[in-house]
Amino acid sequence: MKAKYIFLFFLIFSLLGCRKIEIVNDRPDEKLNKLRSEYIEQLSSAKNGWIGYLFPQGGRGFTFKFEFNNKNRVVSYSATDERKSLRPMESSYRIAADQVLSLYFDTYSYLHILADPNDFVNGGFRGAGLISDFEFAILEFKKDTIKLKGNHNSSDLILVRANENQGKEYIHQAYELNKSLDKLNLFPNYFNKFNFENQDIQFAINNISNTISFYYDENGFKQFTTEYAVTNSGILLRKPFLFKGKTILELFDFKLDPIQVKGTFKINKDQIVEIINSSKPVIVDKDAPRRMYINRYNYSTYYGFYVNGKSDGLQMQRLPDYTGTFFIPRRYLDPLDALYFTFKKGAAFVGPLFNSTYDLDGKIVFKEFMPVTGFDPGEENLNILHEFNKIWFDKNGFYIYQTGTNFYDMISTVDSRVWVRFN
Structure with a gap:
């Protein structure tokens, strides 16, 4: 009798074990599709578009504006030259998953020009261009900021939601500001310096490569060089310049007068810096x-x-x-x-x-x-x-x-x- 009850117990247990139990859980592809839809919605819902700051692996810095819609189309502007800053280029885009969710600019756009292997197109390396990207892994996706990394050349791309004051003319204004930095080259002497934290710092802005360099004496020659992206009011440094516990991340509100040989710009919100044009270097780079x-x-x-x-x-x-x-x-x-x-x-x-x-x-x-x-x-x-x-x-x-x-x-x-x- 006891054996009979034991048999019935295991029979009932086995039958219960065979019942189908539905577990409510999103499948990986469902999660990806959900994220993909959310990302497309966020990109396309920005009524003023997105400002893009691109830093290719090959160096330099570039500023763009992108206007995405929900039909996989994007309109681009570029501050690389005047024509591209005024004339929009429409192309296609998509968000898809390879190993990670990525933003793909599918058809030829201003981004592709930088990556074009023809060195006559972008002035880069033959067979490699400017070592840039047009397919980007999504690293961080917030409401107002999106951080991406190039899938092929590890270029950095940051998208910032544009505000109402950054309309269609914004990129042309950025182009004009970068062009205006040529006035520094029209000062009579090559050497330009400013005083920061009671020390003279020589600097050079190369608005062809979009780089800025600081040279100073700290128990010998020191140099800090980084790429910058241009805005309609100044330049944003890719990496901050750290000096005596202070940080310089942006230079803006340039006022340059080559005829009077005078110039100023602002750093750290509203700190005005005077440019001194000199016939002598602050320090020589002997190497x-x-x-x-x-x-x-x-x-x-x-x-x-x-x-x-x-x-x-x-x-x-x-x-x-x-x-x-x-x-x-x-x-x-x-x-x-x-x-x-x-x-x-x-x-x-x-x-x-x-x-x-x-x-x-x-x-x-x-x-x-x-x-x-x-x-x-x-x-x-x-x-x-x-x-x-x-x-x-x-x-x-x-x-x-x-x-x-x-x-x-x-x-x-x-x-x-x-x-x-x-x-």
Whole structure:
């Protein structure tokens, strides 16, 4: 009898165990679809769109505006040049999951231009462009801020919900502000400095690469360089500049007057900083000539030498269909270096060959080997080249300051009104 009851107990237990029990739990794909819908709704519901700050892995910083709708279309503006700041480009986008939920800009857009492998499209590396992205993993998604990371090149993209004062004209205003920073280059001397926490800090803003550099003396030469993104009132630093316990994250409200050689800007909310244009550096980067020279890179400049606040002060752009100037260390085996002025839309070049030497005092000097090589630009232009060579082969040499990964400024050691920016 006891065995009978035991048998019945296990029979009932087994039957109960076979009953279907429905567990209410979202499946992973359902969760992803729910998040995807929420993200699309948030992107498309921003009536003023989103301001995008992009920092490619290859350096530089760029500002965009995106207007998303709920039909997988996005309208973009870019502060990279005037046309893109005024002319919207429409393309498609989607949010989908690969390993993580990602924002994909599907069809060609202003973002794709930066990643284009054709170096003639964006001035980047051949086969890699500016090492940027147009597909981004979503790292953080808040109501007013979205942080993303490029899936292929790890570029950083930050989207900030635009306010009512950041309408369709905002990106053009940002472009104009960045362009206005050219006025710093029109000051007579290269060296600009400001006093912060009772110490002089030399600085350089490279608005071609969108980088800013600070140089100062702290038991020897110190440098801090970071990319920046431009707004319609100033520049936002990708990384904050920390100095004596203080932080500089934004420079804004620039007032620059090259004619009067006066300038100010604001930091830390409303702290006004005066710009001092000087004929002498705060401190010399004694290692910069070596770094520039051993770097395997063809340096370029379109504007050439600034002379007393005037771009192309040596008039090399008078070459027919001038396209740019290139400094190529170790162009030939000896080693011989080259400086080429390209003209006829890049089909011809002319320039000197030389040897470069740098010393422990931070000076680089060029010794002439052959004053003219390449194509004949005509007698008048040859005279211009000879005038250029007088400055390039000055035995006193040049100081060098690095303004980015492959960006350097070169300044005459005897006349700070003569300088060139290589990007």
